[in-house]
Amino acid sequence: MPRKPSPDARERILDVATRLFTAHGVHAVGMQQVIDEFGCGKNLLYREFAGKDDLVVAYLTRCRDTWACMYEQAGVGREDDPAGHLVALVELTAAKVLEPDYRGCGIHNTHAEFPDPAHPAHKVAAEHFATMRERLLDLATRAGARDPETLTDRILLIIEGIYTNGLAQGRNGAARAAGAFAEEVVRSALADRSA
Structure with missing residues (x-):
């Protein structure tokens, strides 16, 4: 048997x-x-x-779920503070990159390996990036930024910079400054509202 x-x-x-x-x-x-x-x-x-594509999609789904957990974790205790949620998410991203076993963002790495927009791996990665942007835009809007689209783009650039250069800059490099930079960007976006 x-x-x-x-x-x-x-x-x-x-x-x-x-x-x-x-x-x-x-x-x-x-x-x-x-x-x-x-x-x-x-x-x-x-x-x-069923095949490697299915395995890769499952892997990317797991990576996406990990990011969703980071998003939720950054919001704990900040339900009424979307600006703080944005900054905390940047800080959590930087902390992830600074972990000793970090080897790059699985979604970004895989997206680079599968440039064909029709490939299932590329589609999952693109959907993740769109969802990520939607969530950040929601936070920027709820925070009261005068221009939530610009604030979203700037926070995304900080996060992308962490993923791209965090390891290249070393454990004591740019990733450590990311939270303070995000806080400045958010504060500036909210100050613009009252100007």
Whole structure:
């Protein structure tokens, strides 16, 4: 009688794939490498994920969910302070980049590997970026910025700068200053309202 796979097999396979994709990039990791690393047969892997594209989409969905959790965490205790929520989100992003095992944003890295807008990985990444912008625009609007679109664009530039240059600048570089910079940008946007 064949062994019944554990109910968490999908998540455990995804754990392995996430570790490999983070370390090597999505294109560099083949399905056989995931099978070998996880120690399962092809049947189990392909039962859980129809192909590599499905596995990559699941990985990106996990990355997207991680960002959504950061967004929620930044808002804890700031339900009536959308400006503070924006700054806290920048600070959490910087803290993530400063973690010793950080290897870049999985969504940004994968988006760069899949430039074809028709590819499922590209679509998931593009949807994430659109959702991220919508959420930041909502906060900027609720904060009372005179020009919420501009404030949103500026906060996005800070976040993108953290993701892009945080590691390049080193552990004591620009990522450490990001929260203070975001606070200045938000304060300026709110001061513009009263001008």
